[in-house]
Amino acid sequence: MADARELERLLADAKTENDALRESEAKFRAVFETMIEACCIFEMIYDDVGRPVDWKILEANAGYEKQSGLKDVAGKLASEVMPGTEAYWTETFGRVVQTGEAEQIEKWHQPTGRWIHSSTARVGGSGSRRLVSVFYDITERKRAEIALRESEERQAFLLELSDTLRPLADPAAIQLAAATVLGRHLGASRVAYGEDTGDGETFVVSPNYVDGAPDMSGTFRYADYGSDILADLRAGHNRIQPDLAQDERLSEAERGAFAEAGIGASLNVPLVKAGRLVAWLGVNYATPHEFTLCDIQLTEEAAERTWAAVERARAEAALRVSEERFQQFANASAAALWMRNAETLNMEFVSPAIATIYGTAPDTFIGDIRRWAAMIVPEDRDTAMNHINQARNGEPAVHEFRIRRNDGSFRWIRDTDFPLCDEKGNVERIGGIAEDVTETKMAVEHQGVLLAELQHRVRNIMAIIRSTVVRSADGAGDVENYKVSLAGRLLALARVQTLLTRQANAGGSLRGILESEIGAQAHSENQYELTGPDLMLSPKAVEVLTLAFHELATNALKYGALSVNGGKVSVTWTLFEKREKPWLAIDWVEEGAPFRPPSTRRGFGSELIEAKIPYELRGTGKTSIEPGGAHCHIEFPLREAESILETDAPAPTRLYGGTVDMTGAPDLTGKTVLVVEDDYYIASDTAAALRGAGAEVLGPCPTEEDVLRLLEEETPTAVVLDLNLGGGGPRFEIARKLVERGTPFVFLTGYNPDVIPDELADVTRLQKPITLRDIVEAVSKL
Template identity: 55%
Template sequence: MAALIRRFDWASTPLGPIARWPQSLKTIVDLMLRSPGMMSLVWGPEGIHLYNDRFTELLREHCVRALGRSVHETFARSRDVFADDLAAGMAGRAARCVGRRYPVLRNGRLEEGWFDVDYVPVHDEAGRVAGVLWTLKETTVQHRAEQALRASAARDRLLIENWTQAAWETDADGLVVADSPSWRAYTGQTREEWLGDGWLDAIHPDDRPHAERQWREAMAARGAVDAEFRLRAPGGRWRWTNVRAAPLLDADGLIEKWVGVNIDIDDRRRAEAALRESEERFRHFARASAAGLWIRDAGTLAMEFVSPAVAAIYGVEAGALLGDVARWAALIVPDDRAAALGHLEAARAGEAAVHEFRIRRPSDGAFRWIRSTDFPLRDDGRIPRIGGIVEDVTEARLAAEHTAVLLAELQHRVRNIMAMIRSVTRRTGERAASVPDYTALMMGRLLALARVQALLTRAANVRVGIAGIVRDEVSVQAQHEGQYDLDGPDVALSPKAAEVLTLAVHELATNALKYGALSTAHGTVTVRWSLVETGGGPWLAFDWTEAGAPGRPQPTRDGSRRRGFGSELIEARIPYELNGRGTLTIAPGGARCHLAFPLEEGASILETGAPRRMTVFGGSLDMTDGPDLAGRRVLVVEDDFYLATDAARALEGAGAEVVGPCANEAEARAALDERRPDAVVVDINLGAGPSFKLAETLKDRGIPFVFTTGYDAEVIPPEFAGIARLEKPLQLRQIVGAVAKVTAAA
């Protein structure tokens, strides 16, 4: 057979011109032309006689390097196959061979190719077999694809049935046809229970409609499925699972089957649920807490969360504090701002700190003391965030300061009272005739002090009516109401006058009980008081007259030289402490006393009234007792955020209406065009070096302004030499004062 396969010279035409071909060969040509896409050639005893274009293309595809190469070298390893097929064809037998393997030369290498082969005997005019029409259709690609598909299907089935994950396979309609043992272990069901659509029964009833809907949508769209739902697990409990499935499509784009896997996400979903529950508890706590809670990003210090209490404490909307830390810092008075920002830095460095600072609340302009507890929020050693708790401690702080002042004041009052008691005690002891006499006198005077103390401490720095003082002291000593006659206007006495007069009336009443008119049931005391106008103002005139007193022994020479406690009080203390006059005489029938003193203000040493309420001062932002800018409209042009906001708040504290602040010249000009201000505070350098264009506009429009700058005076052009220049760093009171000055001049 080797002789039948000879070298073929591609440049020659073995069968000669077509016109000389026998009819049988023309028939062969027709057959070849009727086989487009096929590789056709004619073999004969002498070798290849004819071939079509597809055969030429195949040879070209096989990279035959020279047309002079023999064809049989291309099919070098198929000689025996060719020989057998040629022998059958030359014997007159036609045949079709599917899946013939012919080694072929591709890219210089021999490879195995697959062909479907038809061979038909070709007869000459005499009816003899002159050759064999060979038609080959290469099916290498299809064959290999089929092999790969079969191998892939086998591998898929093997993988599904042996995979450690919960894997499964369904048919095109979604009915389970295969599953892995791990799937059955995961669900606790037998394979038979899962085949078909039994898997739907294992989905939680609440999740089943959603799962079915997603499955139908995926089948309609021929797309992947990625769903999460609860699946019944061994023991009857529900476990969260993530179902991921993808369709396998055939050549026409139709679904052949579905392959999927279930990933257990129960721990994750439960952790997420616990986290949501924890976050919800935190939100409830934050909403209910009187203290404010906040969280910042540790890298940027941007505010990420604030509780409602924070907004109430700072007097702003909650959203106003979110984001840039400068929004929060701008509310802090400048004197305390650096320290507050420093504590944030310490917190993100891992330190916890409690500190206090002052803010000016935008809602009402009040200064408040804030206590903030800053601390790091750690995560595996890192500090991604910092948190804090804030409280408004203004009232507590003022109360503590007020208590300290009260304590000092009380100590002062107690010392005074003790000094008075010491003086009364000494003087009583000097004049008492016996211990019982000393005790009675001392107790009476202490009670009088107690009564006047009660009067003076009912409210702070109150005036006391004289009628109550006289009635209280006389009625205590009288045996019956018919013994005294009291009359006069209820003049309000200052605390000092009430203190002295009470003690004086007490001494008069005590003396009357002991020696005078009240010592006998028939004696009487008449008290009259009235207002007397003098050139210096109103005076109180007070007269005490006794009648019916028993006779009393005349004092000895030594006794006449000694003045009693009551006499000293009336004749010496009233003139000394009240700038008035007092006389006391003892006549037949009882004592007579005349008092007169001006109705002036005076504080008693027995008072313990509360001092003036403490207030919060805002440091450099506090414009108390500063210039009044009420009704003035001031434009602030400053590119530094903190200085701009501080200047605006200081001006507002002085009563001005502030426009801006504006960070650049364009914003300032827009504000000027909208409404003319009464004055402008303008920074010379708004970011691009010194510029006086805006100043020129202000000068042309006749609007007063002041410069704020860090430059020396030499930078300012001569035409602005008369403009006030506030050199940075500057005091905010300087800005308010400068604005007040230029607006007053205008």
């Protein structure tokens, strides 16, 4: 009975275990069939020497097909359904059978074209060759990881390339550096940058990056490296040749040339710009090499960046040469060259010549346009600014304006302004050429004065000649007599003009005039005697007396003392004082002249002496015919007077500097004047006017803070004070402080008198707008 009960218990336990096993198997089966991952049970197959060589798939779940893409694999060998499976799968499964330790691997599976994650464990104890494997397709994840890694590597490569190229300025150095970075990254044996020569046949290769390969720099023919290579590169096609020895596009001779050069694989990336092949970047390997998409993309990127860096370097080199030439031109130019920002009008560049023209350091003009405009006289400033704006709007402008230099002088400036546009045609900058045309302007003005003076003098001379011609006819007995008289008088005029042009405004010697006129008519020096002090006459006196002495000498030759050998002319002159002014008295006396009855007609000579001398010299003249010959007495005041026969040039015209020109204004020498004004141009013009009057100027100061700070260090003798600094209405703190210090000042304001406090009512108030000369006069009274 006991045995029976024991048997029943054992049967019951067995049943329980079987039920549990069936339940466990049912659960496994449910999981096996429903799991998303692929699961298979397979048995390893070994060769005669005990090496794993294949496996037989015993079972596979529904997920197997989804994860691998393979159908109906149960009962089949792996080599049958997955031919070409990599050896590392067989090795891994054999190791799990041998050790009994489960393994996980992530590997590429070529037959299915997928990345697989596999977890494999042995089924059964030692000696079992049965395995269970759970795997799933991780291709997308792997691709993402690879793409991320390649992206990171690409970014790291490009960063290194950029950092390497950035400091380089030599095109050849850039090409070699880029080739080196790419060659090391790809593990290539050679990387070279070549440039097309443009002749359709050759290219030039710069020094190469090489690793165990010879350098191949120099000039080469395209035809030596493939009959179709130039066409490919010109078309912008990458030339990819992973195994040159087997490349059917190459002839036997071309393959031999590559082999001789030690090139087993080649990648050439062309750079086609504006439809023209300009360069290419080549990567070589000594042995056959499969170029990945990443390799090609990196080479393309490196080629573009290398080309851009080379072009940048060449452009910068050309720009440096251009800038050096421009700087040489600017430095050598007598005209000042300048350039402004078109938007802000701030000065960006001025050439050294501006210092000579404007009389101040070039740096003075850099920045705010008001620094330049403040030097322009107020009357010309708006016009000058309008011409700047004209160039700003794209229209060239030529204009002239006056400036006041720091030394107080005024100059005429001619500015030629022109727009400088960007590639889109927008005005980016304003360029200009400034010239000092003061001398030219003054010469033109003086030329006008000279012309007017010449016209005036010629008309006067013509009037004298006309008068001489007409009056000579009155006393002429016949044509011959008229001709001789007129010729003599015109020659006398010529002698006057010659004498007066020897030295401008100098006049002439009285003795010299007499010797010239009497000596021309006398038979010998014994026929005349001159007695009197050496005396220089004014140009006007020379003109009148020369004509008078000519008439006297001519008459003496015709009718008087010089007409006979025994006759004589005596001329004496003395100085005397009349009405507190020096006068000159001249007496002409003839002796030994033949008798002739007194003339009943007043001739040319008599009228000249008795009418012209009183009228033009403000003196007297009297002639008479005595028994021994003619007597003449002349007296007139010695004073400066111009002759119309003078040819000296009028004094040059003076350059007027407009309202800031303080010529004739009160002298402020010795005064130190503080200018307090917040308007830039009013402040600058006021300061310029005060300096022009001789004052030393402090400031100008635009704010109350500036004034108080300056007063701590300086002691002005006078102040020009604006009441409203920076807006906000009139303020009197500075005025009260000046009263405390005892410093005299004037208000310069646009406010009415009623805003000024009673205690400051006695302060002079200058109402804006006001002339600069009025400001100077007000300061002079302080």
